[in-house]
Amino acid sequence: MQKKLIALAVAGVLAAPLAAQAGVEVYGQARMSVDYSNNDDVAPNDKSALSVSSNKSRIGFKGSEDFGNGLKGLWQIEQGVKFDSGTWGNEARDTFLGLGGNFGTVLAGKLSTPYRTSTERLDVFKDTKADYNAIVGSVGSAGQLTGDTNVGNLRTNNSLAYVTPNMNGFQGTLAYVANYNDLLSTSPSPGVTIFGTGDNLPRTKDDGKKDAYSLSGTYDNGPLYLAAAYEALNKAGLGGGTGTPSTKSWKVGGGWNFGQGTTIGALFENMDLGGSTGDRNAWYLSGMHKMDAFNVKAAYGAADKWSGTGLSDTGAQQFSVGAGYDLSKTTEAYALYTQVSNDKRGAYGLESISGFNDKTVSSFSLGIKHAFSSK
Numbered sequence: 206m207q208k209k210l211i212a213l214a215v216a217g218v219l220a221a222p223l224a225a226q227a228g229v230e231v232y233g234q235a236r237m238s239v240d241y242s243n244n245d246d247v248a249p250n251d252k253s254a255l256s257v258s259s260n261k262s263r264i265g266f267k268g269s270e271d272f273g274n275g276l277k278g279l280w281q282i283e284q285g286v287k288f289d290s291g292t293w294g295n296e297a298r299d300t301f302l303g304l305g306g307n308f309g310t311v312l313a314g315k316l317s318t319p320y321r322t323s324t325e326r327l328d329v330f331k332d333t334k335a336d337y338n339a340i341v342g343s344v345g346s347a348g349q350l351t352g353d354t355n356v357g358n359l360r361t362n363n364s365l366a367y368v369t370p371n372m373n374g375f376q377g378t379l380a381y382v383a384n385y386n387d388l389l390s391t392s393p394s395p396g397v398t399i400f401g402t403g404d405n406l407p408r409t410k411d412d413g414k415k416d417a418y419s420l421s422g423t424y425d426n427g428p429l430y431l432a433a434a435y436e437a438l439n440k441a442g443l444g445g446g447t448g449t450p451s452t453k454s455w456k457v458g459g460g461w462n463f464g465q466g467t468t469i470g471a472l473f474e475n476m477d478l479g480g481s482t483g484d485r486n487a488w489y490l491s492g493m494h495k496m497d498a499f500n501v502k503a504a505y506g507a508a509d510k511w512s513g514t515g516l517s518d519t520g521a522q523q524f525s526v527g528a529g530y531d532l533s534k535t536t537e538a539y540a541l542y543t544q545v546s547n548d549k550r551g552a553y554g555l556e557s558i559s560g561f562n563d564k565t566v567s568s569f570s571l572g573i574k575h576a577f578s579s580k
Contacts, residue, residue: 231579233264237288238572240334244554245564258557259288260572261332263298269305279303279310299360309369316364319378319421320357320436324458327432327470329491329502334556334568335525335543337489340506341474342454344443344485345521345553345560356438357454357476361385361417363404374426382417384408385438411449414440428462432472443478444513450479458489466495483513485520498531508553521553521560522546536575543568 238260243253265283272278280302285294301314321342328337342357366380384404421434435455442449458472470491477484486509493502506523510516527541544567545553547560554560555568 229266229268231266232577234262234574234576235288236260236262236332236574238570240568240570242558242568244558244560244566246561257289262286262288276304276306279305309367312366314364315360315362316366316380317360318419318436319380320419320434320454321359323421323423323432323434324456324472327458327460327472327491329493329504330525330527330541333541334570335527335541336556337506339545339553339555340487340508340523341489343553344478345508345551356452375424377422378420380419384412384415385417430460433457444480444482446481452479453477468493481513482511485509485511500529502527516550518548519550520548521551535577536573538573541570
């Protein structure tokens with residue numbers, strides 16, 4: 206037994222330089238925080254809790270191979286990691302095989318949609334309790350959904366994507382999802398977004414219609430960043446009423462770097478669930494100022510009412526403030542406070558915290574985020 210352990214240890218030591226020679230990069234992020242949160246839940250449930258959170262921590266492996274004549278192969282495997290429990294997370298992240306060249310890049314696998322990625326850089330609180338996903342892309346408790354479900358920030362199975370070359374700052378991305386299976390599932394609990402692998406036969410004709418399209422165009426040149434995106438989840442059936450309506454969303458956003466460490470961002474989003482639920486608008490504004498190793502940031506987001514419900518109080522507002530300090534080039538310590546205030550019939554929440562009608566959801570976080578890479 207001891208000899209086997211020694212052999213495994215030696216193999217592990219040898220694997221690192223071999224991986225480096227093969228051009229494999231091991232990378233990831235550890236993002237731990239201590240959070241005090243409150244969602245005004247009713248008895249017998251607790252309305253507040255002190256928790257330790259892993260905040261989208263992840264580990265990945267990626268590499269490329271040069272085929273000559275400007276053509277190269279690309280691959281990536283990425284998985285969520287639960288640093289608070291020492292286990293793999295239940296979040297399979299972007300994992301793909303692809304080809305890149307002068308024509309652009311083609312990828313196949315599990316991918317973040319272009320709709321999702323187009324405005325992520327405008328979220329100054331990305332992957333924290335104050336993430337803009339509380340409002341942007343979220344449907345609250347609208348239509349056929351129970352609880353807060355986000356269908357505008359997807360990472361989908363069965364995806365095929367094309368990314369254009371960068372043309373003086375402009376870049377376009379188009380993705381097709383062969384089948385996203387059922388968005389709404391009663392297992393493990395209502396309102397949980399689940400994506401299956403339903404692109405193979407046998408399948409019903411209705412399942413065959415459940416494909417998706419997502420596209421974006423971005424411009425990144427100097428101090429200016431602009432983005433526009435559109436997405437259609439065909440036959441998603443989230444809008445209630447008769448039939449199986451599709452969900453269609455579009456958004457525009459932009460950011461400006463003033464220099465001297467100051468940046469601002471803004472976006473507008475329209476999401477239409479179809480059917481009797483109709484559509485709703487959402488806004489998000491953000492700003493950050495960095496002074497050497499220290500930074501301060503703030504953001505405000507708001508979701509309007511759903512047009513088809515006939516109700517004027519189905520929205521919510523989010524306000525977030527925070528500060529960070531760079532302990533090194535790869536490690537930041539931060540503190541933040543975020544709050545979502547729901548209208549009388551709005552039920553928006555925060556990351557891993559359910560929201561309820563006419564209730565306020567809040568969280569105060571102290572955290573550290575560390576990025577690592579073998580290169």
